[in-house]
Amino acid sequence: MKAQLENQGPATGEKLAMECFRIDESGYTGYDLLNTDQRFQGATAIAISDADAAGLIKQHFPKLQASELKYRSLSRRSVNHPRLLALQRNLLSDYKCVTYVCDKRFLLVLKFLDYAVEPYYFERGIDFYENGQNYAMASMLSYAGPALLGKEAFEALLVAFQRAVKQKTPASLRDLVSAARRTKWRELPEALGPLAQYAAPECLEAISTPGVTTDAALVVLQSLISRMEAMAGGPYRVEHDQSNNLLSYNELLQRFIDHKEPIEFRQSAIASLKFPLQLAEVTQVNSKASPAVQLADVMIGAAIEAANNLVGLRTGGLDPEAVTSLYREDQFIHLLPSIDFDEQRRFRQGTQAAEMIDYLTYNVFGPPSGNRGRDGR
Incomplete structure (x- = not known):
């Protein structure tokens, strides 16, 4: 079988059968969307190989002693902030990425x-x-x-x-x-x-x-899938951490994969969802063994922290304006209330x-x- 280059970024020629997006989430509270400690929920998908991810981690955090890269631990120390921003800048510039954040x-x-x-x-x-x-x-x-x-x-x-x-x-x-x-x-x-x-x-x-x-997991996945489907050049797969929270994501992703009836829906001016999906497989991995999943943790951790800081719920961590400025418009999806009703009407016309x-x-x-x-x- 002819192999395709998987997620080939600037530093690797690693080959696997299908392009792979690595996913991690933050803020999941199941059916309870009124949890005051976790106002926002979201997830990030990155198409990057573990080899490239390991190289970026070594480049930006050469003295890392922990068994895995965790955003929450790293962001507590201001000395890590420039490195975290530089790492995200590399990912958003050189790899297929999408982050979704919603106000629950x-x-x-x-x-x-x-x-x-x-x-x-x-x-x-x-x-x-x-x-x-x-x-x-x-x-x-x-x-x-x-x-x-x-x-x-x-x-x-x-x-x-x-x-x-x-x-x-x-x-x-x-x-x-x-x-x-x-x-x-x-x-x-x-x-x-x-x-x-x-x-x-x-x-x-x-x-x-x-x-x-x-439960917000379905809404989060709909948005991630709409962008992954647009970014993927053909059949692709998803890997995510083995956390309990992601068990719900895993089941929902498998149901998306299993639905084969041809149909398409327009969600907004920039998003649509078409079945059957190009997404062909979803698997769970131990994040400690997956540098790529660790980078997804960094991306969504920074995005959720920025959202909390921007609305005044938290302080500390990375400058939220610095984080949001790294994203292109097509790399960031948000579900937030807006009083610009005319813009909402234009954006969702014909939905x-x-x-x-x-x-x-x-x-x-x-x-x-x-x-x-x-x-x-």
Whole structure:
């Protein structure tokens, strides 16, 4: 079989069967998106061989004594900061890289609109997702929800929604409706009315659907995969650490790989998702034996730290402006609230968000065969 050069950067001619992206994550808290200690979640994918990665580690940290390169340990000492920035600059300049960071609280608000609001409009023939208006409403709720709806009541609503999605019991659904009614929902009936005024059965059914979850791993992977698919020159594989957090990523990646039905969705002005994927294989490795996975840890660690510093949740570590300035626009994906509603509309014009959410929920990650989604599949 004719071998291809795998991830051939400036320093290696190592050959393997397929190009390989190494992935690491940070900030994973499962279904709990309101964890105050970890506001942001994300992941980085880098197409680099272990040989090249080992060479870069030796170049930038020649006196490293630890068994593996860990961003959190290195960033605590200011003497390491120039080296960490230089290492990331090399990676972003010479290798295929993508980093994704999301505000988990904002994502939870988006999911609330997806399942506790949108089905009500769908049943009435209204495209709630048209030109990204769901993102605009989620941004408004993120910024103004506490003031409009009552700070404690809005917080209780998000807690009740998260619990209802996880438990899917009649009691948790009743609690969710009650929480919606305790807010000042008449200040924003477009978002809260379906639950507070009508206890819309279509919304409660959507929340109860097997496969519907507040876990952010699927959202993170969708974004990483859309960029890896665009960067890869053909079939490729993924390797990631053996951590417990990445077990969820591993299962989701395998489901993506296993789905062979041809279909394509437009996610935004710069992203789409097309099945079947070029992604052919996912494996777990011990990060201590994979310099490439260690570099992914550095990239996502720096990005999450920068996000926390920029919003004032943390201090210390690398200068966040210095970190973000290293990235080209196509190397960094973020999911954050934005009050630039016109830009949101332009960016998401023509998106197929509704179709993609339904398709993935019912055909890739959802209920067993025999249960049908809204599209009848």
